[in-house]
Amino acid sequence: MSYDRDQAAEEFTRWSESYDRCILQWLLFGPSHRALIRRIRAVAADRPFRVLDVGCGTGLFASRIRAAMPEAEVVGIDLVPEMLAKGRRRWEFLADNVIPVRGDSERLPFASGTFDFVTCANSFHHYPNQERAVQEMQRVLRPGGRLLIIDGYRDGPWGWFIYDVCVTFREGNVHHASSRRFRELMGAAGFQAVAQKVHRGFAPFLLSEGVVPESIPSIPAPHFRVRQAVDA
Template sequence: MNEYKEKSRATFNAQATTYDTTMQGAHARRLYPQVVAALADVPEAGELLDVGCGTGALARLVLEQRPLSRVTGLDLAPNMVAQARINLQSFGERAQVVEGDSDRLPFRDESFDAAYCNDSFHHYPDPEKASFEMWRVLRPGGLLVVGDAALPAPARALMNAFIPYSSEGDVRMYSRREFERILGRWFSTVAWENAGNHACIVRARK
């Protein structure tokens, strides 16, 4: 397994039981309402994919606010998968959680109406391949929503200079132009917007 993936798996395995209540998951939690809002025009009974689902906390919000939808969560860290299954068990067949890799999604082509990944994209060693995989599993017209960190150019450059020394599996913080280039290779439209301090929401349409 790729070194970055090994670090990410170890980091999030260790955080699985505390991620929802500590500072480690605070940035991700701040984006939950905005990711949910970005899914507003997805069909009410849609099939959704949560890539890098973590503890399933965001999937739970999606399922609560979209009572006709089904969500499949995927995560690289087995402890996160186990925690998500516990957190989502009350939704029965509307929720499924699998262990898997963002750049080898274990789903057939055109399986989902929408996909989202929150505070996860900057952990992908091969963002182009992960983007293709998310594009591949979406139905025509399907929506991808990415919530992630966003920093001004000087701070982003400094962060990216230190990321190789991180023990948590971070790979790179991306600019608006980089998101548009990476996702635009596959998706027909890419829309980027600020989401408060140090964050962004990106919508890409197949």
């Protein structure tokens, strides 16, 4: 049976109660966030920039990138209102520079060419239409902007066992893309200079990065208005 957005939303709604306390924060999410911050800092240096975090959950990465790089303006988007609501205190504390938005990765509610970086950490395997999601991420990036996706590295035997066996058994028919598949997705969406880095460990993960060409054709306006503010 194929995996759809309703299944993803139902799963993350249940997970929202324990998300900030789960062991994956230590095993996978924390290391992933540090890898993203190192890469963004290497590119942006001390310049101000705008970043969209797709699948932002309760806003942990948003808070970490603001702490590491105060010059950042962060927008977090998530499909599941319960996830956003669980991060309400975090959003309120960061309200001057971080905006939470409810929305779908396949229909990002932002104008084309809005962001310098788009990040997506450990949620991409839940996206039913991964091609469409990458195309949308490319659309909202400025010329020269960068997409940074982190997801479980399933190409080796250990990663295959963790992600294609254990995670699939636990979460349903999710799809962890191979490194080759990520290169294909980014290339088909028009990204250049696609680079990848494997981070080893108990929960290995892959960072895939692509750059938007400096000259790109105009793309239609967003699909719907931004809805920000999170109810408790």
